Amino acid sequence: MTSGARATGASLRADAARNVAQIRAAAIAAFRGRGLNAPLDEIAAAAGVSKATIYNRFGGRQGLVEAVIEELVAREMYAAMDKARRVEDPWDRIVTYVTDVRDLQYREPAAVDVLLKTYPDSERLVALFEAAKDMSASLVRQGHEAGVLRQDFTAADFYYAAVANGLALRDGPKPSREDYDRRARFFLDSLRPH
Amino acid sequence: MTSGARATGASLRADAARNVAQIRAAAIAAFRGRGLNAPLDEIAAAAGVSKATIYNRFGGRQGLVEAVIEELVAREMYAAMDKARRVEDPWDRIVTYVTDVRDLQYREPAAVDVLLKTYPDSERLVALFEAAKDMSASLVRQGHEAGVLRQDFTAADFYYAAVANGLALRDGPKPSREDYDRRARFFLDSLRPH
DNA sequence: CATTAAGTTGACTCTATGGTTAAGTTGACC
DNA sequence: GGTCAACTTAACCATAGAGTCAACTTAATG
Numbered sequence: 001m002t003s004g005a006r007a008t009g010a011s012l013r014a015d016a017a018r019n020v021a022q023i024r025a026a027a028i029a030a031f032r033g034r035g036l037n038a039p040l041d042e043i044a045a046a047a048g049v050s051k052a053t054i055y056n057r058f059g060g061r062q063g064l065v066e067a068v069i070e071e072l073v074a075r076e077m078y079a080a081m082d083k084a085r086r087v088e089d090p091w092d093r094i095v096t097y098v099t100d101v102r103d104l105q106y107r108e109p110a111a112v113d114v115l116l117k118t119y120p121d122s123e124r125l126v127a128l129f130e131a132a133k134d135m136s137a138s139l140v141r142q143g144h145e146a147g148v149l150r151q152d153f154t155a156a157d158f159y160y161a162a163v164a165n166g167l168a169l170r171d172g173p174k175p176s177r178e179d180y181d182r183r184a185r186f187f188l189d190s191l192r193p194h
Numbered sequence: 195m196t197s198g199a200r201a202t203g204a205s206l207r208a209d210a211a212r213n214v215a216q217i218r219a220a221a222i223a224a225f226r227g228r229g230l231n232a233p234l235d236e237i238a239a240a241a242g243v244s245k246a247t248i249y250n251r252f253g254g255r256q257g258l259v260e261a262v263i264e265e266l267v268a269r270e271m272y273a274a275m276d277k278a279r280r281v282e283d284p285w286d287r288i289v290t291y292v293t294d295v296r297d298l299q300y301r302e303p304a305a306v307d308v309l310l311k312t313y314p315d316s317e318r319l320v321a322l323f324e325a326a327k328d329m330s331a332s333l334v335r336q337g338h339e340a341g342v343l344r345q346d347f348t349a350a351d352f353y354y355a356a357v358a359n360g361l362a363l364r365d366g367p368k369p370s371r372e373d374y375d376r377r378a379r380f381f382l383d384s385l386r387p388h
Numbered sequence: 389c390a391t392t393a394a395g396t397t398g399a400c401t402c403t404a405t406g407g408t409t410a411a412g413t414t415g416a417c418c
Numbered sequence: 419g420g421t422c423a424a425c426t427t428a429a430c431c432a433t434a435g436a437g438t439c440a441a442c443t444t445a446a447t448g
């Protein structure tokens with residue numbers, strides 16, 4: 001409704017299609033490096049087009065984010081959820097999910113913007129947010145039922161840990177992979193009963 | 195050298211002294227609420243002066259930050275260090291320090307700016323940063339020697355945890371005090387050997 | 389290869405913020 | 419109560435970023 005962008009699927013003129021591809025690629029690179037707040041001017045310049053073209057094609061920052069979030073983080077997030085759900089043991093399931101999500105966060109600082117609901121008007125982003133929330137909730141519930149997760153640990157605690165970690169990665173100094181993975185172990189250890 | 199502000203101790207005219215006090219108070223309130231990036235216009239308006247007066251009296255944002263950081267966080271940070279050092283038991287010392295610093299972080303979102311060295315040209319801020327770093331290092335060393343802290347936990351891990359927590363408090367949704375304190379327990383539990 | 393709808397863009401406006409200065413105001417001291 | 423250095427400030431300038439649009443360019447089509 002609010003978007004001025006062309007509906008998906010309509011055929012574009014050849015030059016326009018080329019520009020869309022270049023803008024998407026530039027946006028992914030920029031969002032990857034600097035989070036979803038990367039200046040549109042910069043993305044336009046990297047794509048070799050004017051900023052106005054981004055507005056023509058995507059209707060603004062939110063449209064652009066929606067157009068690339070799939071490739072940027074959503075696909076991997078859903079994959080992590082699916083993978084975890086296929087793990088039988090409740091504790092291993094938690095370990096698998098935490099490990100995969102933290103890995104994604106390390107590679108994509110933009111992931112934290114999903115957790116923070118930076119774009120609350122985007123159906124796509126909110127859907128991903130909700131899916132992640134539900135996943136945490138069921139992991140925590142199953143962990144409690146199986147007695148492998150400390151009883152006083154809540155889904156909100158899970159969320160807070162993910163946000164804190166994401167913000168540290170996006171806005172703080174980047175840790176080495178080794179340090180980062182060790183801290184994942186600390187976190188996981190802190191989830192065990194007593 | 196770089197500062198255009200008047201040297202401390204020089205006597206000010208009555209109106210100027212009044213303005214300084216009002217600006218300090220406004221800055222503390224603003225920094226408290228929004229971190230050290232609060233707009234100077236806003237602080238000036240709250241103090242009932244023009245923005246230019248802040249520049250006259252404090253030489254800019256950094257000077258203003260230096261003028262209030264003591265009251266805002268430094269005093270409490272140093273107090274937390276002193277208090278912890280007076281605790282005999284190495285584990286209790288860690289618990290005391292972590293608890294007090296986290297409490298400060300909860301009340302003062304600006305504290306994280308010290309950790310992030312947002313003002314690397316400010317002697318005062320850097321000194322506080324270094325003191326906190328040294329404190330972490332000695333807490334960790336003593337904890338290891340006494341065998342109360344897991345051996346693979348480093349001072350850098352300590353720093354990362356503080357940054358992550360500070361950013362979550364400043365930029366994320368504010369947790370209830372109850373939730374926040376429970377998470378402190380999780381963190382402390384994760385520090386124990388094995 | 390002429391036509392034209394589709395597409396692009398330079399140049400603009402607007403908002404927010406940091407930072408500066410010429411000109412006016414006022415507290416302090418005689 | 420007059421003088422003047424101290425002080426304040428309105429009115430600037432500058433930068434960065436979002437967002438818009440009239441005018442120009444070009445791909446597609448007969």
